[in-house]
Amino acid sequence: MIEKSDLKIIDRVCPVCGSSSDKAQTAVTAHAEPTLDNLQNIFDKWEGFHSKTCYFTYFRCTNCGVLYNNKYFDDDSINLLYSAIADNTSGAPLETHDQTQKEYARILVKAGLQEGALIEIGPDLGLVAKAITDSSKVTELFFVEKNILSHTSLQNISKVIPTEIVTDLELLEQDVMGTAAVLVHVLDHVLLPKATLELLHSHLKSDAKILIVVHNEGSFLRKFMRGLWPPFRLQHPHLFSPKSLKFLLENSGYTNISVKKSVNYMPLRHAYLLAAQSLGLPKNLAKLLPKVNLPLKLGNIVATAQVVG
Numbered sequence: 001m002i003e004k005s006d007l008k009i010i011d012r013v014c015p016v017c018g019s020s021s022d023k024a025q026t027a028v029t030a031h032a033e034p035t036l037d038n039l040q041n042i043f044d045k046w047e048g049f050h051s052k053t054c055y056f057t058y059f060r061c062t063n064c065g066v067l068y069n070n071k072y073f074d075d076d077s078i079n080l081l082y083s084a085i086a087d088n089t090s091g092a093p094l095e096t097h098d099q100t101q102k103e104y105a106r107i108l109v110k111a112g113l114q115e116g117a118l119i120e121i122g123p124d125l126g127l128v129a130k131a132i133t134d135s136s137k138v139t140e141l142f143f144v145e146k147n148i149l150s151h152t153s154l155q156n157i158s159k160v161i162p163t164e165i166v167t168d169l170e171l172l173e174q175d176v177m178g179t180a181a182v183l184v185h186v187l188d189h190v191l192l193p194k195a196t197l198e199l200l201h202s203h204l205k206s207d208a209k210i211l212i213v214v215h216n217e218g219s220f221l222r223k224f225m226r227g228l229w230p231p232f233r234l235q236h237p238h239l240f241s242p243k244s245l246k247f248l249l250e251n252s253g254y255t256n257i258s259v260k261k262s263v264n265y266m267p268l269r270h271a272y273l274l275a276a277q278s279l280g281l282p283k284n285l286a287k288l289l290p291k292v293n294l295p296l297k298l299g300n301i302v303a304t305a306q307v308v309g
């Protein structure tokens with residue numbers, strides 16, 4: 001059980017350009033700010049229940065444009081919260097997940113993926129890596145996954161491709177050099193996205209390709225839902241737009257950057273339930289909807305870039 005003394009909230013500067021938080025303007029304020037005096041509320045909101053919004057206020061950096069919390073949990077607290085609390089907000093059926101992952105694999109191949117080692121940070125069950133190994137020549141797989149419950153599934157992705165799994169990017173052997181890297185819904189969770197991309201860069205060959213998926217805080221959906229947009233939540237210490245993501249990549253050693261809105265395949269009923277949860281609509285109407293998968297632009301962006309050669 002997590003105690004109050006286990007968690008620490010720290011002050012942050014801009015996680016992308018390092019500007020002082022004095023140079024950031026208030027952008028999104030929650031119904032209530034989390035406080036260590038109400039741990040149960042932190043656990044509930046970490047898990048993703050949205051009955052009332054509760055997250056740290058998001059500020060916009062006036063230098064690079066990224067949206068970030070200037071107060072957030074430290075790295076140890078983040079690890080503790082992820083290991084202790086289940087996340088109930090995913091859960092679209094696997095076959096539609098798979099359609100989405102295949103689309104990511106296709107985009108990476110189109111960006112000019114070359115034969116070699118693939119590094120994926122936060123692969124979860126490894127569906128993207130599986131889709132990439134199915135469609136191109138991957139000689140080795142390296143996974144960085146904190147959740148050890150996923151490790152067996154990751155180890156079984158391929159019977160023939162040598163696979164190595166570590167729990168932290170810093171634990172990757174120094175001589176590991178990839179020709180590609182994938183980070184799907186990772187950069188908006190890690191405390192130091194720039195340091196993560198720079199460390200990853202040291203494990204990538206020149207001209208290696210990288211694929212990144214994040215939520216798009218510049219999207220129509222975010223503007224429409226304002227503070228109720230589901231990615232405004234405790235698990236996201238910052239959120240990107242195409243502009244701030246491009247700024248981050250350019251300043252972390254990557255070039256030839258392309259940022260596009262990504263398509264997610266989702267059952268219509270599941271899409272309705274997510275909307276109902278956020279907007280307070282009756283859930284039982286979902287069963288009146290037909291069983292179809294929608295290609296939706298859910299306010300995510302997919303970026304590809306290349307290591308500066």
Ligand SMILES: [Zn+2]
Pocket residue numbers: 014015016017018019061062063064065066
């Ligand atoms: Zn900044």
